[in-house]
Amino acid sequence: MSADAEMSRYVVEGRPLTSGADRRAIAVYLAADCGGVVHRLTLARHGIDRFGVRNEVAAGRWFKVGRHTVAVGSPELSPIALRWRAVWESGSGSRLDGVSALLAGGMTGFTSPVIDVSLPARNRHHRVEGVRLHLPRAPAPVATSGIPRVAVEVATIHAAQWAASHRQATLLICLPLQQRLTTPTRVELVWRGVERSTRHTFLSAVIGDVTNGAHSLGELDFARMARRAGLPEPTRQAVRQGPNGRVYLDVAWDDVGLVVEIDGGHHALALNPVDDALRQNDRVVAGENVIRIPVLGLRLKPTAFMRQVRRAYDRLCRC
Template sequence: MPQQSLEMVVGAPLRYGAARRAIARELAAEHGGVVHRLTLAQHGIDRFGVRNEVAAGRWFTVGRHTVAVDSPELGVVAQWWRAVWESGSGARLDGTSALLAAGLTGFEPPVIDVSMPKSSRVHAVPGVRTHFPHRLAPVVGAGIRRVAAEVATIHAAQWAVSDRQAALLICLPLQQRLTTPPRVQLAWRSVLRSPRRTLLDSVIADVTDGAHSLGELDFARLARKAGLPTPTRQALRDGPGGRVYLDVSWDEVGLVVEVDGGHHALALNPIDDALRQNDRVAAGERVLRIPVIGLRLTPERFMRQVRHTYDALRAGDGSGSCGP
């Protein structure tokens, strides 16, 4: 749209500085301190008004379309809006950036991830990484343009810098209730190609379908590789709360290993796990807990701990402490 027509969308331009500054500040408050030039024009603040405020050092241009009100230092929310406005037509937050906009905590990405239609003209923005997915996910929710949390979760894992980070980015959105296991499974099934296909197949199964996780089934093979005898699976115990099944155990030394799927971090499961573990310790057994994601990523280190504890108990020194 030509600049002249933008300026006249509402009517005569605001010529009084105090009035336009008050309006701009109110508009920018919705976007972390920044406002789009088009929005300013729609409220009677033309390019000359913007130019005067910038020349006076009260406003700051931080892109072709983005004007910062009061300070050129942009917070996280303002950076998201600038990334979407400046990257090009159809841009939307994706990956970890979309998750953060949805409320994710505990992760700080080095860049802002934005996905766009393949047909869009791209404008490079400092600190922004642009993606062109095979299928562009629709925008969801109110506020800043972003993809759904389950789609962002899958993309974040695929764009992660390491397998360990990929696993983390599958777990965090589920643990923080930003999406649900069925939604993540459905989003993953729609992916045609992925360089982390094998890893993510396992991790997503582990964290979304804990009852059928392969972690417990794989443990016997890992135990043999570590030089341990084959453990008993699904050992039955009687406790104060009734009968329980343990994942694996070596009854000859009183060692129990519980392999926790992703579901163990949800709802009241940590309480139930603690009660069950404490019952076994009170009965004189040693209990080691292993997150199934950890078993996927660093099996050797966890199995060294199990072997060390098993050897210590068999030797009768009672320490059961874990090595590095």
């Protein structure tokens, strides 16, 4: 017998389920997709009224973990259960947003101590432990079935805006793209619609970096950094002859044989590292010295990377 057929044996619309075994069976079924929790209204629609809930709670089999949320079997809530509780308890129209929406959508490699929830500012809302509320006038629409949450590209932009630091914001832009949860084009389109942000200039640069690669730095930016580090003017887009034809290098000081390759955000994806390694090795075999710098590194730690370039240049000058 299928799970749905088994379920139908217990459903009696509008009539309380008097059997404790029936109550528990249906509650387990309903809570399965929500990490072990279920909304009181969902229980009521399936014949489990407030008296049935009260009896199970009194017996220590169910646990009230909010005004609307009932935990079935254990009061210890899983991450999935905590997200459902956050949405149910925060107010009408709640949806996961920011990092929480990304995690619910499958992002890995990041954890958050709070759950981000957004809902319309005009709606009645409730403070919930462990939940950070955002109350925009017009929140982004719910973009998926399952737990209510905003679209990945919207969540990506919000997560970066709400991040604790520039470094964390950069990571939260990169992770969804590297894990193929959304595309650079979609992220860029959402960002274009953002008029105000406390880190607007920084995020504009980073989003340009991960969508357009090293070219987003602008032709004169690296030269300006080099001058600031006390280096002479480099050659940009220097041309070399490789085994398979012409190779264009980002920056070079031909007088000392120093090459700097600036890797855009796309370089960590797919087969790009293979092509990058082949190109770098060709230059080393040809007798040049190559320094690789991720473009995001120039955004986050420009002084440290340029100090390395300066040390390499000075060493080669002494040779």
